[in-house]
Amino acid sequence: MSGLAGKVVLVTGAGRGTGRVHCERFADEGADVIMVDHPDAEGDLHGTAERVEQRGRRAAVGAVDVTDRAEVAAAVDAGVRQLGRLDVIVANAGIHTPGGPAWQIDPREWQRTIDVNLTGVWHTVRAGAPHIGHDGGSVVIISSTNGLRGTAGAAHYTASKHAVVGLARTLANELGPRSIRVNTVHPGAVATPMVRNRATYRRLRPDLDNPTEADAAEVLTARNLLPVPWVEPVDVANAVVFLASDHARYITGAQLVVDAGLTQKTT
Template sequence: MSRMAGKVALITGAGNGMGRSHAVRLAEEGADIIALDLPGAAADLAETARLVGEAGRRAAVGAADVRDLAAVQAGVDAGVAELGRLDVVVANAGVCDNPGPAWTIDAPVWQRSLDINLTGVWHTVKAAAPSIGADGGSVVIVSSTAGMKAVAGAAHYSASKHAVIGLMRTLANELGPRSIRVNALLPGAVGTAMTLNPATFARLRPDLADPTAEDVMEVLARNHLLPVPWVESADVSNALLFLVSDEARYITGTELVVDAGLTQKV
């Protein structure tokens, strides 16, 4: 397949989870990858690079916390210098937790969520957009169904994911004249560590002493129109591929939801 032939895509949070899935899927379609993740994630990034290489493409990896604009800028610049161009920006890095009602959230916990999920997205686009060439390109901001539906117990997360949709709409207006499309991708529950972890299991099944993923499947499935507990990273990556490909060349300023019907469940 070659829907991304000759393109270079930047992905933050590319060391694991959806970020790695996005990197591999775009590489399978012909893209070279600039993969950024936290300092200390070198082993994870090396595995992402290995998988990109297995797909026959090149990967330039870099350590950058999206809260650190200078580090993101350095990672972007190094990747573009190594791979020669930039066509696609995927602002994927994010954090999620459920600390409790809004008025009980500690200020540092609140700030961390906004610094990564909102300001980190702005840093990513600020650093990368000037490197997108005259032929234009595509920016995808990974929001969440929490960006269009309230999430009790995670006000900081929901606020940050709502905010990046507003940022996306503004960027679509600002970058459109440069033929750069900007859209948001809104996954629901995805079968990664952000959903499948002991803290989430305990929150969903407080009746059990040590719940597992199998124990929460029925609870999660109740939230969906389709009879599944979560979507897979590959499903989100396929949606991403569509948004950044020429098949979506006139789609900008919109949100694509991949949630098995979570946001429409009544």
Template sequence: MGKLEGKVAFITGAARGQGRSHAVRLAQEGADVIAVDHLQDMATVGDPQATQADLDETVRMVEALDRRIIASRADVRDTAAMRAAVDDGVAQLGRLDIVLANAGIASFAPVEELTDEMWDEMIGVNLTGVFKTVRAAVPHIRAAGRGGAIVLTSSTAGIKGLANLAHYVAAKHGVVGMMKTLANELAPDMIRVNSVHPTSVDTDMIHNPETYGLFRPDKPKTEVTREEAAESFRTMNALPVEWVEPVDISNAILFLVSDDARYITGVQLPVDAGSVGK
């Protein structure tokens, strides 16, 4: 029997990357999944976002583990869409125990070049979207009276500052404040709330010309190679690695939402190859 047998997890940004990894890893431990993703490119984000085909692949992978998954398109900034996704998922799967507020975007500019649109979209997805995810889900967990676990995906940028990312850093620090408040607010119902803080993760969010171009401003961003970017990413970490794998974050989250961490709440867990302390 898996560590999450019979439980249901609500995961945002589940079509690819970390979100897909979380869905599969929790399914391996027995959880059914309610999955959402925006499935639309963002005006201020340079790299392509997840597609319906990506979400379909997440569904296939979870179902291949003989687990159930209810997947839909929803924007985390849309209150009605988030409530509908959770309500429908709970109606079909019968319960809700775990929430992973994972959806997020990245864009880059020095502060004087950040536009209102870049700021608003970043805060909307990476902070307000986390709030709306949790707000839609908490009534279902609380009503069941069984307790539960919520993990908010922050970043090393939720612990320290990073150049050219003022809007991202502000959002990820905001997630930490939200986590600490929710941990206190929901504790009487035995609902635990924690945050994870990844360093660079081997996903499409970092493997694109927009991100690569940050590290080699002397070259056109479309000409920067993965190997050149890897060397730059490596300098950010204390351990001699360029990035961590999505499953490394998933394993940390699995610990936090399982009974192994039944008395852990209100903590920031870095999965960062030592980058925060460097």
């Protein structure tokens, strides 16, 4: 048993993509979910809530920007009042904006990326950790393979994803005495709209005038040890659920990579 039945989980970026699948998987394990996403995704957020409720679990919804500390705190407080407790925090909200050489990145894109991907994570844990009870709990921060290695053309994203690893390691030290475990998950390419879009296809295949998904998949497959171009959102969600569960009760300060071997390929 995962030990998640009857627990309450906070998930940011819950409206779509992997965030929605995280919520579904936790509901499958018997947990209730506080879900947060940007006001622009409020319709998607309610769609995620419906999927959780269809699984017989309760859902609390907060449409807020994770860069606004007061908004995040208010949404988390309201969710805990509604669902009664908090046991797990999944800091999933993140963005990946167009890049280029580090010295050419628009300063506004740099700052927005840091604000969402790093400061938004801090806001989330700051708001949620005080609600986790004496029995302890788990914090899972979604980083990236870009949080483990340098990636040309994405200095802002790479810096933000490295930074949350340092934050997680510090939090693991600070929260360990309260029996709260803190870990990071590092996906490679995931089959979501963040990867499966025409802009990404053009970036991966600049040699073609109108590259298709299949053209891009060839490049992505060649980067991995396993013969696949990407992992599915549920593969990332399964890793998150594992780290949140009793099966990982003595794992903290760790980095779990879900990348089909991308970071280990040497040739």
